[in-house]
Amino acid sequence: MTDLATAIADGHSAIIRPKISFEFFPPKTEEMDRTLWTSIERLAPLEPSFVSVTYGAGGSTRERTHATIARILKETALLPAAHLTCVGASRGEIDEVVDRYHEVGVRHIVALRGDPPGGIGTLYQAHAQGYQSSPELVAGIKKRHPDIEVTVSAYPEKHPESRDFDADIDMLQAKVDAGATRAITQVFFDNDVYFRYLDRVRARGITIPIVPGIMPMHNFKQARGFVTRNGTSVPDWLAEKFEGLDDDPETRKLVAATVAAGQVHKLAKHGVDTFHFYTMNRADLVFAISHLLGIRPKSANKVAA
Numbered sequence: 001m002t003d004l005a006t007a008i009a010d011g012h013s014a015i016i017r018p019k020i021s022f023e024f025f026p027p028k029t030e031e032m033d034r035t036l037w038t039s040i041e042r043l044a045p046l047e048p049s050f051v052s053v054t055y056g057a058g059g060s061t062r063e064r065t066h067a068t069i070a071r072i073l074k075e076t077a078l079l080p081a082a083h084l085t086c087v088g089a090s091r092g093e094i095d096e097v098v099d100r101y102h103e104v105g106v107r108h109i110v111a112l113r114g115d116p117p118g119g120i121g122t123l124y125q126a127h128a129q130g131y132q133s134s135p136e137l138v139a140g141i142k143k144r145h146p147d148i149e150v151t152v153s154a155y156p157e158k159h160p161e162s163r164d165f166d167a168d169i170d171m172l173q174a175k176v177d178a179g180a181t182r183a184i185t186q187v188f189f190d191n192d193v194y195f196r197y198l199d200r201v202r203a204r205g206i207t208i209p210i211v212p213g214i215m216p217m218h219n220f221k222q223a224r225g226f227v228t229r230n231g232t233s234v235p236d237w238l239a240e241k242f243e244g245l246d247d248d249p250e251t252r253k254l255v256a257a258t259v260a261a262g263q264v265h266k267l268a269k270h271g272v273d274t275f276h277f278y279t280m281n282r283a284d285l286v287f288a289i290s291h292l293l294g295i296r297p298k299s300a301n302k303v304a305a
Helices: 003-009 030-046 062-075 091-104 134-144 165-178 191-203 220-229 236-241 249-269 284-292
Strands: 019-024 050-053 080-085 108-112 149-154 182-185 274-278
Touching: 019 030, 030 284, 050 062, 062 080, 062 091, 080 091, 080 134, 091 134, 108 134, 134 149, 134 165, 149 165, 165 191, 191 249, 236 249, 249 284, 274 284
Parallel strands: 019 050, 019 274, 050 080, 080 108, 108 149, 149 182
Antiparallel strands: none
8 A cells, every 4th residue: 555545544645645737728719718827827836747738639729739838838837748649740740749849848748649530439540641650659759859758548448449458458558668658547437447457457567657537527417428429438326416417517516526536535545646637727626626635735826927
């Protein structure tokens, strides 16, 4: 049992700080931009290990992702990780993006194959002159800039396109062999699913951290539609907790915070000491959950006013 798990089991969860990281997405409008930066200001004092910024389908947010990353570097003390996918671009175009990130100081990339341009469930076709898979993308990043840390994705319920779990873990192994040093999971709600997956991964000799991805359900109905399309199952017990709350956002927030906090506490009791939060650019639930984990602001807000 880890120090964190021991501390929680003994009722002293505030003694040990777990490692946390946050995911944001680049804003489309001025209002969304204000929401994002209000959230960053709120969460920055929690001193996450890093914050990641997503990359839209087909590279559709390429410039906005870069601008958000550049501003984080310029105006905060946070360490940003830039998402990057293989979709819709040649190797040369993707290499140029990597070079631009390196030039502005980015030393961490979350490398993903990306969803098909037609959306989840449609046929994926790699760009003829592009990276053909996520392991190729990881290798390409590491070849150009060995000092860039590369994080990849992991799928506790397997990727929707994987033939079976063995094939899915083969892909994870290929990403590790190419140079990945961390994996963040797709969201899951049943902790047993995560631990069974972790057992499979470790049995294959894969030793990199497999960080659980946690999503507080700000809007359950909307979130359920999104995650199920990505292959995540939603337990009946979870759906029941949100029944009758479609028009009651305040109660939904309380329920969502309680559910997610309970999930991370149970993971911690079983030795998990690192968590990645899908914030949806909102700070309230993630801040509350972090507080319940014993994480408190350690310094004044370092984000420029």
